[in-house]
Amino acid sequence: MKKIKIADGIHMLSMNVEDMLFEGIWEIANGVTLNSYIVKGDKTAIIDGVIGWDGVPETLYKILGEIDVDPKEIDYLIVNHMEPDHSGWIESFKKINDDFTIVCTDKAAKLVTSFYGDEENIRVVKEGDTLNLGKGKKLSFHPVPNVHWPDTMYTYESDTKTLFSCDMYGAFGKMDEHHFDDEMTDEEIEFFEDEGIRYFSNVMGTFAPMVKKAIKKSKELDIDIIAPGHGPIYRQNPQKIMSDYSRFCKYSSGSGKKEITILWGSMYGMTKKAVDFAETVLEREGLKVNSLEMPLESESEMVATVFKSAGVIIAAPTYEYKMFPPVAAAIEELGRKKITNKVAFRFGSYGWSGGAERELKEIIERNRMKWDFVEMVEFEGAPKSEDFNKIEEGILKLLENMKDKTI
Ligand SMILES: Cc1cc2nc3c(=O)[nH]c(=O)nc-3n(C[C@H](O)[C@H](O)[C@H](O)COP(=O)(O)O)c2cc1C
Ligand SMILES: [Fe+2]
Numbered sequence: 013m014k015k016i017k018i019a020d021g022i023h024m025l026s027m028n029v030e031d032m033l034f035e036g037i038w039e040i041a042n043g044v045t046l047n048s049y050i051v052k053g054d055k056t057a058i059i060d061g062v063i064g065w066d067g068v069p070e071t072l073y074k075i076l077g078e079i080d081v082d083p084k085e086i087d088y089l090i091v092n093h094m095e096p097d098h099s100g101w102i103e104s105f106k107k108i109n110d111d112f113t114i115v116c117t118d119k120a121a122k123l124v125t126s127f128y129g130d131e132e133n134i135r136v137v138k139e140g141d142t143l144n145l146g147k148g149k150k151l152s153f154h155p156v157p158n159v160h161w162p163d164t165m166y167t168y169e170s171d172t173k174t175l176f177s178c179d180m181y182g183a184f185g186k187m188d189e190h191h192f193d194d195e196m197t198d199e200e201i202e203f204f205e206d207e208g209i210r211y212f213s214n215v216m217g218t219f220a221p222m223v224k225k226a227i228k229k230s231k232e233l234d235i236d237i238i239a240p241g242h243g244p245i246y247r248q249n250p251q252k253i254m255s256d257y258s259r260f261c262k263y264s265s266g267s268g269k270k271e272i273t274i275l276w277g278s279m280y281g282m283t284k285k286a287v288d289f290a291e292t293v294l295e296r297e298g299l300k301v302n303s304l305e306m307p308l309e310s311e312s313e314m315v316a317t318v319f320k321s322a323g324v325i326i327a328a329p330t331y332e333y334k335m336f337p338p339v340a341a342a343i344e345e346l347g348r349k350k351i352t353n354k355v356a357f358r359f360g361s362y363g364w365s366g367g368a369e370r371e372l373k374e375i376i377e378r379n380r381m382k383w384d385f386v387e388m389v390e391f392e393g394a395p396k397s398e399d400f401n402k403i404e405e406g407i408l409k410l411l412e413n414m415k416d417k418t419i
């Protein structure tokens with residue numbers, strides 16, 4: 013865990029986490045940071061805590077000592093969001109400090125009690141409520157419900173115009189030496205933009221309509237610094253992460269980069285022959301192609317890659333009268349993440365009955381995904397030259413449909 017000074021009396025405490033499945037599902041190839049913040053006036057507040065893993069709270073206490081904060085004398089615990097990646101340490105904290113006030117929304121208060129036991133010292137806050145810490149440090153609270161969980165709020169510090177945004181404006185990716193946008197190289201900026209896409213699509217995508225409202229709410233505040241619960245701090249250009257998040261909301265509802273993702277699976281290589289052919293056509297047409305072979309690809313990568321692409325090709329054979337299960341499961345997952353309105357094309361091999369196409373339509377329908385498919389191509393066994401011709405036609409039609417979706 014590291015301490016990083018943001019301004020007089022304000023520090024970030026950040027730890028890199030690797031080798032874990034985020035939310036118990038997402039394989040995060042490049043790690044993630046968990047950021048906690050200390051604001052010190054006459055009174056001291058900690059905004060979002062740390063995860064409750066063995067040894068983590070103790071490390072936090074030690075680092076607090078290095079910035080002259082005695083954890084026993086922390087007055088306020090601001091819980092922007094009760095998910096245990098930000099609050100798990102409360103159990104440990106209660107053992108060393110019995111005189112602190114939890115500040116949170118009414119929905120978070122209920123969760124705090126159900127997760128960590130009866131709490132008497134909770135102050136429930138509503139939109140615009142303030143807390144004066146002294147020495148010029150004044151906090152205000154701004155609920156952004158259903159930005160991940162129903163309980164979430166922003167905390168804003170008016171002296172430094174800092175927005176502590178919790179899960180909003182977060183990104184995966186661990187931080188080494190650089191923590192502020194103005195310290196980062198162009199490669200690091202690009203890295204965190206990609207990790208932002210992966211985080212947004214994996215964790216926040218389902219809540220895109222609420223994220224849009226939260227973007228609007230942040231634009232109503234006068235912000236110099238955005239300090240999220242995961243990922244870098246934006247102080248040179250806080251507008252960048254706001255406009256990135258607006259764009260990510262559009263990816264969620266069908267727009268994307270000028271890229272095609274082929275989401276495919278093949279048991280004995282028949283469908284793969286057509287995938288290889290499709291790749292050569294797309295390369296000839298100058299398109300960036302992302303090839304995701306299921307089930308070899310991680311869920312996290314799969315969701316992020318389809319999410320950011322303006323065009324999608326599904327290539328999967330029939331398996332026991334339905335679609336090859338790893339590809340079917342991937343599409344179900346995209347449905348849960350509410351990735352809607354993509355333009356798409358599907359082809360695949362079958363042996364005697366087919367069935368993949370019917371199941372694909374059912375999945376798209378059931379999840380109300382509203383994907384716009386060009387006519388699908390099914391072929392018996394290995395693809396023949398007439399199948400390749402139909403696939404090429406389908407791809408050219410897809411490229412045409414993609415034009416309106418590319419941003
Ligand atoms: C386990 C298994 C189940 C299958 N079930 C069906 C089926 O229900 N209906 C059908 O038309 N073909 C079925 N097939 C045949 C495949 O769809 C066919 O072999 C196809 O060419 C496989 O394409 P691939 O090599 O790209 O996996 C099945 C094949 C396997 C191995
Ligand atoms: Fe969360």
Ligand SMILES: [Fe+2]
Pocket residue numbers: 095097098178179241242
């Ligand atoms: Fe989080």
